[in-house]
Amino acid sequence: MARPMTADRPTRSLAGTLSCCDQQLRSMNLPSGTDVVTVALAGQPNVGKTTVFNLLTGLNQHVGNWPGKTVEQKIGVCHSGNVPLALVDLPGTYSLTAGSEEERVARDFILHERPDVVVLVADASNLERNLYLLSELLLLPVPIVLALNMVDVAEEYGIHTDAEALSQALGIPVVPMVASRNRGVRELLQVVQALACDGDRNTGAYPYHPRRPQLRPDHRDTLAALLRLIQGRVPEPYPEEWVAIKLLEGDREVTELAQGWLPQGTWQEVHSILHRHEDAILDIAGGRYQWIGEVLAGAQIRRGLGQVGLTERLDRWATHPLWGMAILGAAAALMFFLVYTVGSPLQGVLEEYVVTRPSAWLSTHLDWAPAWVTGLLTDGVLAGAGTMATFVPILAIFFAALGFFEDTGYMARAAFVMDRFMHAIGLHGRSFLPLFLGFGCNVPAIMGARIADSPRARLLGILLAPLVPCTARLGVLTTLAAAFFGPYAFVVTLGLVGTNLVVLALLGVVLHRLVLRGEQAAFIMELPLYHRPNGRSIALFVWHHLRAFLARAVTIIMAASVVVWALSALPAGDIGSSYLAAMGQALEPLGRLMGLGWRLMVALLASFVAKENSLAVMGVLFAGAETGAGLTEVLPTLISPASALAFLTVQMLFIPCVATMAAIRKETGSWAWALFDLCLLLVISFLGGAVAYQVGLLLGWGA
Amino acid sequence: MAWRSRSACVSRRLALDDVTTLLSLGPGQVGTVVGCSGGRGLMGRFAAMGFTPGSRVTVLNNYGRGPLLVLIHGARVALGRGEASRVLVRPEGGGHRG
Numbered sequence: 111m112a113r114p115m116t117a118d119r120p121t122r123s124l125a126g127t128l129s130c131c132d133q134q135l136r137s138m139n140l141p142s143g144t145d146v147v148t149v150a151l152a153g154q155p156n157v158g159k160t161t162v163f164n165l166l167t168g169l170n171q172h173v174g175n176w177p178g179k180t181v182e183q184k185i186g187v188c189h190s191g192n193v194p195l196a197l198v199d200l201p202g203t204y205s206l207t208a209g210s211e212e213e214r215v216a217r218d219f220i221l222h223e224r225p226d227v228v229v230l231v232a233d234a235s236n237l238e239r240n241l242y243l244l245s246e247l248l249l250l251p252v253p254i255v256l257a258l259n260m261v262d263v264a265e266e267y268g269i270h271t272d273a274e275a276l277s278q279a280l281g282i283p284v285v286p287m288v289a290s291r292n293r294g295v296r297e298l299l300q301v302v303q304a305l306a307c308d309g310d311r312n313t314g315a316y317p318y319h320p321r322r323p324q325l326r327p328d329h330r331d332t333l334a335a336l337l338r339l340i341q342g343r344v345p346e347p348y349p350e351e352w353v354a355i356k357l358l359e360g361d362r363e364v365t366e367l368a369q370g371w372l373p374q375g376t377w378q379e380v381h382s383i384l385h386r387h388e389d390a391i392l393d394i395a396g397g398r399y400q401w402i403g404e405v406l407a408g409a410q411i412r413r414g415l416g417q418v419g420l421t422e423r424l425d426r427w428a429t430h431p432l433w434g435m436a437i438l439g440a441a442a443a444l445m446f447f448l449v450y451t452v453g454s455p456l457q458g459v460l461e462e463y464v465v466t467r468p469s470a471w472l473s474t475h476l477d478w479a480p481a482w483v484t485g486l487l488t489d490g491v492l493a494g495a496g497t498m499a500t501f502v503p504i505l506a507i508f509f510a511a512l513g514f515f516e517d518t519g520y521m522a523r524a525a526f527v528m529d530r531f532m533h534a535i536g537l538h539g540r541s542f543l544p545l546f547l548g549f550g551c552n553v554p555a556i557m558g559a560r561i562a563d564s565p566r567a568r569l570l571g572i573l574l575a576p577l578v579p580c581t582a583r584l585g586v587l588t589t590l591a592a593a594f595f596g597p598y599a600f601v602v603t604l605g606l607v608g609t610n611l612v613v614l615a616l617l618g619v620v621l622h623r624l625v626l627r628g629e630q631a632a633f634i635m636e637l638p639l640y641h642r643p644n645g646r647s648i649a650l651f652v653w654h655h656l657r658a659f660l661a662r663a664v665t666i667i668m669a670a671s672v673v674v675w676a677l678s679a680l681p682a683g684d685i686g687s688s689y690l691a692a693m694g695q696a697l698e699p700l701g702r703l704m705g706l707g708w709r710l711m712v713a714l715l716a717s718f719v720a721k722e723n724s725l726a727v728m729g730v731l732f733a734g735a736e737t738g739a740g741l742t743e744v745l746p747t748l749i750s751p752a753s754a755l756a757f758l759t760v761q762m763l764f765i766p767c768v769a770t771m772a773a774i775r776k777e778t779g780s781w782a783w784a785l786f787d788l789c790l791l792l793v794i795s796f797l798g799g800a801v802a803y804q805v806g807l808l809l810g811w812g813a
Numbered sequence: 814m815a816w817r818s819r820s821a822c823v824s825r826r827l828a829l830d831d832v833t834t835l836l837s838l839g840p841g842q843v844g845t846v847v848g849c850s851g852g853r854g855l856m857g858r859f860a861a862m863g864f865t866p867g868s869r870v871t872v873l874n875n876y877g878r879g880p881l882l883v884l885i886h887g888a889r890v891a892l893g894r895g896e897a898s899r900v901l902v903r904p905e906g907g908g909h910r911g
Contacts, residue, residue, distance in 0.1 A: 205861035209854050239888040242861060359860075360853045392849060395860035396867060399886060422873075425889070431876050526891050530879035533893070539880075632851075633880060633893035634858050 147195045147306040150220060153231035154240055155202035156638035158259045161289045161647050162231050163199045173654050176215050190299040206246040207361055220250050221347050226306040231257045234264035234271050235639055238402055245398040248322045249352045253305050256284045257298055263641050268413040276409035283316040290644045323401035332387055333358060339380050343371050357384060359391045421639045434527035445511045449504055456503035465496045482679060490675030495668035497720045498769055501551050504581060505659060506652055508550045513651035517643040522635060529633060535615050536622025538633050541571040548578030552766060553659060556773040566626055572777055573787050576766035577614040579607055582721035583762055593745055594754040606762050613763060670768035674719045690715055704799035705753035714764060721767055752806025759802035763795035835900040838872040844902030845869055851899050862890055864900055
């Protein structure tokens with residue numbers, strides 16, 4: 111089976127990165143013939159790097175994926191005076207050791223693209239940790255500016271940093287900033303421009319003579335020995351000393367590369383040295399932290415209790431096993447409350463104006479056109495892609511909540527308290543919120559799975575997401591359960607939602623143990639300090655995600671909707687005699703196992719376009735009722751409760767809709783995984799349906 | 814072979830009787846990191862997060878189930894129980910020092 115999400119061979123990914131980046135930059139309408147200064151923004155997660163990027167580029171940015179990777183790539187343009195700057199937002203990483211895709215992307219970009227300047231955005235209230243990334247960056251041959259962000263938050267926590275002294279100690283420019291309040295940005299641009307454009311960096315306006323951390327004495331000789339062995343054999347663009355250090359650190363990618371560069375005999379020598387120093391990484395890192403301590407000793411003053419403050423008080427509740435769950439539950443409940451009180455009514459309004467009215471208008475005004483034209487537009491385009499578009503208000507609420515949680519730092523706490531449960535199904539706490547998003551719509555759940563920190567966890571999150579019942583399925587469920595089970599409707603509804611979650615957990619355990627075996631990524635994660643959310647960042651977050659969602663709705667989802675509509679209308683323009691109906695009839699023997707007649711099978715197939723379609727199709731096929739109102743009265747007379755239970759079970763567990771399939775295809779980068787998930791869910795849903803039918807019969811619901 | 818040599822080396826360096834894993838420290842307890850074990854990937858993560866020999870680590874949360882929350886190099890770091898069991902620490906005699 112294809113393994114698209116594991117790391118590409120380094121050589122291939124580099125070429126892709128190179129060509130794609132140039133292309134992106136060219137497409138950002140920069141004046142031709144001018145020299146563009148390329149600036150890379152590096153930094154740990156949660157240091158306000160995205161805020162800085164948004165502040166500088168505003169809407170003048172392009173968001174996509176790094177070529178061949180599922181890591182988000184953001185490129186934007188801004189101007190410093192009349193010098194155009196191309197800003198590349200590198201993924202947030204704690205180090206540059208190629209332990210994850212993000213780290214590989216970040217360092218490949220710096221090594222191969224050689225940006226004119228790298229800006230390291232650091233959180234002034236957590237400098238010790240943030241400077242670790244600097245200690246790694248300083249080994250690379252690019253000039254670095256330290257953007258000391260969130261100095262206001264740091265002061266609130268009693269941490270004062272002397273930027274001038276820090277700059278002296280590091281030998282690189284340091285710019286204090288409060289990006290959320292637009293402070294220090296102009297100064298940052300000035301420094302960047304000076305560093306990029308001054309011929310001689312040592313004598314320019316901002317002298318640049320970095321002091322790098324040294325190895326501890328016991329490893330210096332080892333490093334020297336390694337350097338001698340690899341000398342002259344390291345191809346561009348890799349710096350020899352950097353390669354030697356990475357070898358000593360045990361960096362997997364560099365080790366593989368070096369094995370290819372060196373002759374067999376030399377490699378054996380290198381290998382035996384490395385073998386004797388297998389745990390050198392801890393000493394090297396220890397040396398870096400020691401260097402950081404020395405640098406900060408003269409530049410930072412901590413007053414009072416330091417970080418014992420708001421964060422500590424809040425975390426006593428937010429990370430408590432019991433209260434933490436209660437807070438998370440309350441946050442989730444609030445999200446659903448907003449969805450049902452604000453999102454759903456707005457969706458109703460949008461449905462009226464995007465689907466219902468245009469459909470009616472088209473039907474009356476296009477009466478001169480052939481019936482298939484009207485059918486294509488109303489039942490294909492509007493019912494499929496149009497309906498997807500009506501989910502925008504609900505998604506906006508989900509994304510805004512997610513952006514809010516991420517921006518304040520709460521997201522990491524939610525991950526923390528859910529980790530215990532997610533662990534059982536092979537996922538980490540971080541994967542909980544994207545899955546939770548699935549209750550709104552599965553598409554963003556799949557898009558959000560990328561927050562997982564290993565390709566394996568991301569894939570597992572994607573494959574499991576379709577089992578979270580989305581609002582469309584919940585709509586069908588509540589409507590039909592009320593029609594069939596009257597007083598028991600609530601129990602049936604709850605039972606089926608519960609079934610979905612149980613199946614999700616079981617499937618997670620099975621996939622985790624059998625299919626996606628391998629090392630579960632380590633759960634080591636920093637919990638950032640809480641801070642005030644930035645409205646602009648959250649707005650841009652919502653905007654980018656909605657735009658990506660809508661772009662999909664008008665392209666692949668529309669195409670797929672039209673195909674399924676064509677199957678339901680051809681050859682005679684009547685669903686009862688269509689190809690889709692023929693498929694339903696062909697599936698009738700299978701359906702009999704679940705007590706489902708061909709009409710119900712057709713309804714299931716039609717739900718592939720959008721889940722709520724099954725109601726509309728049942729309306730057409732049963733008694734010709736046009737709307738749900740008539741349908742719910744007719745159905746119980748035609749279908750036994752046992753069959754209805756089976757139908758609802760299948761519907762809840764059924765294959766993902768077209769939009770979700772498209773999302774799986776895009777996020778895993780292969781049709782193989784999308785089809786794998788489709789087949790898996792097909793089997794599971796039919797098995798579930800068969801079991802539900804038997805249970806229904808046992809309960810005496812057969813007639 | 815590799816395994817034997819490494820574990821021999823680790824035990825020689827440590828006085829084993831007063832060394833324990835991070836997992837066994839309770840909330841408020843402070844320890845000094847002595848070493849870590851694990852594959853390359855995990856060692857890299859430990860290193861980047863600052864679990865290097867000589868670093869002081871304060872346990873903030875350890876409820877006996879679920880991940881731990883610790884303070885190390887001025888940052889709050891969550892780590893799973895499996896990961897915590899791979900960090901060797903020498904506990905300080907209660908309370909904060911220095």
